[in-house]
Amino acid sequence: MKYWDNLELSAGLSANTGIRLIFAAIFFVFLLSSQMFSYAKEDSSGKEVTVKGVFGLPVGNAIFKGKSYDEITGYLKGMGINTVIGVPLDEKLIVALHARDIKAYAEIGIFAGEEYWIKNPDSRPINSKGEPISKQDWYCGLCPTQGWLRKEKLDTIRRIVRDFDVDGVWLDFIRYSCHWEVNKPLLEETCFCSTCIEKFKADTGIDLPSDLGTAKDKAKFIINTHSPKWYSWRCRQITDFARDAKSVLTEKDPRLELGLFAVPWRDGELDNAIINIIAQDIKELSYYADIFSPMAYHKMCGRDINWIGEISEYMRDKTSKRIMPVLQVMDLSGEELTKAITKTFSANKAGLIVFDMNTIINDKKQEVLKAAFNRE
Secondary structure, X not given: OHHHOOOOOOOOOOHHHHHHHHHHHHHHHHHHHHHHOOOOEEOOOOOEEOEEEEEOOOOOOHXXXXXXXXXXXXXXXXXXXXXXXXXXXXXHHHHHHHHOOOEEEEEEEOOEOHHHHHHOHHHOOEEOOXXXXXXXXXXXXXXXXXXXXXXXXXXXXXXXHHHOOOOEEEEEOOOOOOOOOOOOOOOXXXXXXXXXXXXXXXXXXXXXXXXXXXXXXXXXXXXXXXXXXXXXXXXXXXXXXXXXXHHHHHHHOOOOEEEEEEOOOOOOHHHHHHHHOOOOOHHHHOOOOOEEEEEOOOOOOOOOOHHHHHHHHHHHHHHOOEEOOEEEOOOOOHHHHHHHHHHHHHHOOOEEEEEOHHHHHHOOOHHHHHHHHHHO
């Protein structure tokens, strides 16, 4: 452990050195225990709280027509919901949620959005063929090294925590481009735009041969010759944004939490796509993110329900942080949803997030969710 790096253990320790060792040991035990018991958050009474969360709060849904915020939040409380991720940015609603002891977190998409392709074509990533990536269904990834884009997103986070009393912010699409939510995702290496290549050269000190004229040629050279540094550098672009986002929150209030939606892939899976394609190094990200939410859409990804708990445990072991997996309601029967929630709570005491509240209402699964949440 790094806390012990400067300790010298020998038979001839002085009394002062011995005292220092005792204090160091106490500090080490404190750090270890704080990690061991950080998986479930305590409330003001010191009692551990299991998050029973939902993504989104569609106050415009017909079921809430004519209802006050107090009535809407009372409805949520009756369902057993204690956390809303992606809360509408309405201060009166947030106050009403807090009055019911329901946490309210903002959500912001980072490196995705077709509107940016239109606004600034440089935001469209370039693949290893030297071509702009194509739209995949609804998904349009963005180049993470665009300085103007990073500034815009950080400024938005800064405005959110300045103007609204949220409990923190969840980062979505905090990754390099990939429409991963399918059985066989297209795994394209990106981004080889001029901004990325020039930044890679400047940050690493690596020079490219002068006769490499096209993005395709440069991509081939980088992947064949400098792939470890390239993949590490890409991960750093994502981790650095998380670091900067956490700094914005801490500057406003050190108690604000940073959550992160994570692609639910393990190291080595799909030719190590979590690093080589997605660029989410969750170990490095754990220095800045307080909570990880693997998007454990088991049915969409062709997995069984047990996988939700398995990927949660994997990320918990990897990060020593709270893990709140996201369960997708779409295409699940009431029985399947109940089973998924029950099994996930059993495997992951920190809790979970159901995606999303609008679908719960439209599919008339409120009573299913209420029974599952209030059973725990």
